[in-house]
Amino acid sequence: MDNTIYKKRRINLSEQLPKNSALLIPGADIQYRNADSAYAFRQDSNFYYLSGFCEQESLIVILKGDDSCSSIVFVPPKDKLKEIWDGYRAGPIGAVEQYLFDKSYDNSEIEKLMPEILKGCEQVLYPIGKKNGFDQLVIDWTTDARSKDRHSKTINILDASSLIGNARLIKDDHEISLIRIACDISAEAHIEAMKNVKDADSEQDIESLYIHEFSKNGGRFQAYTPIVASGENACVLHYTENNKKFNKKDLLLVDAGCEYEMYASDITRTYPISGKFSKEQLEIYEIVLEAMNTAIDKVKVGNNIMEPQEISEKIITKGLVKLGLLEGDPEKLHKEGAFKDFYMHKIGHWLGLDVHDACDYMEGDEFMKYKPGMITTIEPGIYISSSMDVDDKWKGIGVRIEDDILVTKEGNENLTKKVPSKPDEIESLMS
Helix, strand or coil: CCCHHHHHHHHHHHCCCCCCEEEEEECCCCCEEECCEECCCCCCHHHHHHHCCCCCCCEEEEEECCCCEEEEEEECCCCHHHHHHHCCCCHHHHHHHHHCCCEEEEHHHHHHHHHHHHCCCCEEEECCCCCCCHHHHHHHHHHHHHHCCCCCCCCEEEECHHHHHHHCCCCCHHHHHHHHHHHHHHHHHHHHHHHHHHHCCEHHHHHHHHHHHHHHCCCCEECCCCEEEEHHHHHCCCCCCCCCECCCCCEEEEEECEEECCEECCEEEEEECCCCCCHHHHHHHHHHHHHHHHHHHCCCCCCECHHHHHHHHHHHHHHHHHCCCCCCCHHHHHHHCHHHHCCCCCCCCECCCCCCCCCCCEECCEECECCCCCEEEECCEEEECCCCCCCHHHCCEEEECEEEEEECCCCEEECCCCCCCCHHHHHHHHC
C-alpha cells in the first residue's frame, strides 16, 4: 500500500478544519474476551482511514494554523521484549518514516504533551462519544491547555463525526478495488451455501460454511456477525443465534459478508432449504425481488437517498394488497404506512470501512443526493411472523434480498450481482 494515500487524506481533511484548531482521532485499544485472552485487534476505522496504521493505543492529532497544517501521531514505543511476544512495532521513528506523519511520539507521553499541543487552539474537534473515556480526556487536556495562559481564548470542543464520516463517503479507486474483492469473496460463499444447504442439518452448519469460505478466499474476518435464519427466525431482523435445526420446508435467510483488508461487504439472500420454493414463498419472494430491482434503478446521480426507499414501499404495499395481506387502496395504504407491519426497516445504508459506514444521510435540511463513488446497500424485505393476523399459509415467511451498489457517473454498478437472486436461477443452482 502506498502510504501517500493516507497522507493526502490527512491534508484534504485539514483543509476543511477551521483556523487555529486541532482534530483528534483516537485509535482502538485491545479488547479482551475473557481473562487475558484478547480478541483479534481491529483498528478504529477513522484512525485507519487517515493513517493505515494498525497498532493499538495510538492517537492522531491534525493541527490547522493560520496558513499551515501538520500531523502528529502517538504510537506504542519500540520494545524488544514486547515485540518478541506480540510482534513488530513501528515506533515513533517508523511512524514518521513509513506512515509519513510530520511528528511522532511514544504514547506514554500523551498526558504530558497534549495540553501543550492544544495551547493556543480555539477549537478542538473529535468524534464525541465514540470511545469510552476519551471525552473526559479531551476535557482534561483542553482545561489544562487553557490554564497555561489565562488571557487566551476559550477552547471550544466540537463533534467531528460528520466531518470525518463524510470524508469517507466518496470512495477512491483503491477503496473500491478492496470492496470489490470483499464482495466477490462473499458472493462465492453465498453461492456455495446455496449449493450445499440441502445436505445441511442446521443454521450452524451453514454459518460455519460461510466462515470457512470467507477465510479460505482471503476474507479472514467477518464484516459483522452473520444472520443465518431459517423459517420464522427470519422475521427477527437481527437474529444471530444461528443454532436451529432445519425444517426442510422452510426458507433460509442469510445475511453475511466478509471484511477484506478492513473493507466490508454485505449480502443477503433468501432461498428454500429444499431447493424449491412453495407457492406462498415464491409469491412473497417475487414482491421483494421487484422492490429491490426497482429500487436499485433509483440509485443514480441526482436522485436523493429516499427515492429507493419510497419506491420499495409502494411496490411492497401493492404486492401485499394483491395477495390479500392488506386490504384497501395501495396509494392510501402507503401514505398511512400500513406496510410497516411487514416491512419495518430502511432500504439500505452506506458501506465501506464499516458495514454501516459512518456517514451522514442528510445535507443540511434535505436528504443527501447520490454522487459517484458512494456505495450503498439495497435490501427490502417482507416479514410475516406467526403472531400476525393473517392466513396461516403466510405465517413464518421472512424474505430479504440485499446487494451492494456503487454509484457511477453513468448510473450504478451492482457489486454483488453474481449471486443469483431470480427464483429460477436459485432453484437451478440448488438442483
